[in-house]
Amino acid sequence: VQQISGMLMELFQRARLEKPGQVDPRATEFTLSLLAAMYDRSGTGYIKTRSAAAALIALSGDTLLAKYRAFFQFYAVPDGKAALITRGALRSLLTDLNQIPAIVGESCTLSCVEIATHSCFHGVLNSAIVEEKFLSWLRSEPAVLLWLPTCYRLSATEMVSHQARCR
Secondary structure, three states, rough: OHHHHHHHHHHHHHHHOOOOOOOOOHHHHHHHHEEEEEEEOOOOOOOOOOHHHHHHHHHHOOOHHHHHHHHHHHHEEEEEEEEEEEEEHHHHHHHHHHHHHHHHOOOOOOOHHHHHHHHHOHHHHOOOEHHHHHHHHHOOOOOOHHHHHHHHHHHHOOOOOOOOOOO
């Protein structure tokens, strides 16, 4: 938690420089509190860095494709010239990501994660998949992660302005 707190302080300090007046002074505190509620419910003071990174990526303002690629980079394992994501790594990613909707009472059961993992690896004979297969599966908007593109679309529409007047 202390390491993550330090990283968050640096992250929000940089954000304040890039966007003055748009970052709450308590952003580090709020974000750390959210991460602890999601990943340290028993109060051990330990949060996996990879889990925290997954949540920060998911909640970032980046494009869906950039988020999907970042998930792959954090959860894939090197295999010679390429990186691959294993079934276990995908389960871990999905479990980590599902802590986000769970914090607001929209949890997914473990069977949802298993069904999603099975659907991603459907027809795959190997124990791991390449990035393109992973991205293709995510673009199909699997039910277990449907909240992610939905939230992205909602946040993207906040910036839309229309030149029409309403009565």
